[in-house]
Amino acid sequence: xxxxxxxxxxxxxxxxxxxxxxxxxxxxxxxxxxxxxxxxxxxxxxxxxxxxxxxxxxxxxxxxxxxxxxxxxxxxxxxxxxxxxxxxxxxxxxxxxxxxxxxxxxxxxxxxxxxxxxxxxxxxxxxxxxxxxxxxxxxxxxxxxxxxxxxxxxxxxxxxxxxxxxxxxxxxxxxxxxxxxxxxxxxxxxxxxxxx
Numbered sequence: 414x415x416x417x418x419x420x421x422x423x424x425x426x427x428x429x430x431x432x433x434x435x436x437x438x439x440x441x442x443x444x445x446x447x448x449x450x451x452x453x454x455x456x457x458x459x460x461x462x463x464x465x466x467x468x469x470x471x472x473x474x475x476x477x478x479x480x481x482x483x484x485x486x487x488x489x490x491x492x493x494x495x496x497x498x499x500x501x502x503x504x505x506x507x508x509x510x511x512x513x514x515x516x517x518x519x520x521x522x523x524x525x526x527x528x529x530x531x532x533x534x535x536x537x538x539x540x541x542x543x544x545x546x547x548x549x550x551x552x553x554x555x556x557x558x559x560x561x562x563x564x565x566x567x568x569x570x571x572x573x574x575x576x577x578x579x580x581x582x583x584x585x586x587x588x589x590x591x592x593x594x595x596x597x598x599x600x601x602x603x604x605x606x607x608x609x
Contacts, residue, residue: 417493417599418445422484422512422535425450428500429458429475430581431530435496438588443601444494449487450480451509459500469552472501484511489518493599496591499530499550499580507535516541520575525598527591529578533557546570548577574598 419439423432432448439446450456458475484506489495495516497503506512516539519526528536533549534556536542543561548570557564569586570577574594578587 416443416445416601417595418447418491419494419496419595419599420487420489420492420515421446421448421496421498422506422515423448423450423456423480423498423500424502424506425457426459426472426501427456427498428530428581429460430584431498431500432458432478433476434581434584435498435527435588435591438592439496439595442592442595444595444599447481447492448478449482449484449515451484451506451512453480453483453486456480461500484509484515487511487515489515490522492519492524494525494591494595495519495527497526497528497532497535499528499532501531503531503534507538513539523574525574525576525591525594527576527587529583529587530580533560533562533577536560545575546572547575548579548583550580 436446456478460473460475461470464471520541530550537560546563546565548565548567549557554564568583569590571590576591
């Protein structure tokens with residue numbers, strides 16, 4: 414039997430750490446992880462950091478990575494869980510009708526969803542945040558509240574099967590909570606070794 418699949422929704426200018434950390438952590442756990450983007454192509458991620466003298470973060474080129482599938486070709490019912498990283502990608506993927514459809518599917522089916530940083534921008538037009546508790550990048554507090562959600566300034570916020578966080582420094586808490594949910598909702602079948 415194949416291991417459960419997890420879908421990551423992202424695009425160009427996603428935060429490198431916020432894509433690669435959950436991608437590798439969930440593969441380490443044993444999940445089959447696929448990256449979906451507006452089109453199947455080589456994506457160009459970025460690195461956001463803070464520099465003295467800047468009132469906001471700076472942006473530098475990050476890793477490049479192939480998208481496994483285009484949003485329009487995703488069959489969300491094939492996936493046990495969803496991860497949405499931050500960076501600038503959420504600013505534009507949120508306008509993609511297929512991206513919104515995928516997000517709504519996971520919330521309607523009550524499947525685990527992990528998002529952090531600017532990823533809440535994708536949840537707002539999909540109409541899934543109202544009445545929920547969520548973390549996000551602190552500058553997005555007005556957006557989260559405007560969508561009818563409660564903004565929580567915390568490293569990992571669990572609301573049902575949704576786990577959110579503020580940004581990549583929260584990775585350990587964020588993924589710890591998400592993996593705990595996955596182990597219950599989408600367990601990996603452990604193979605037994607037979608001595609020969």
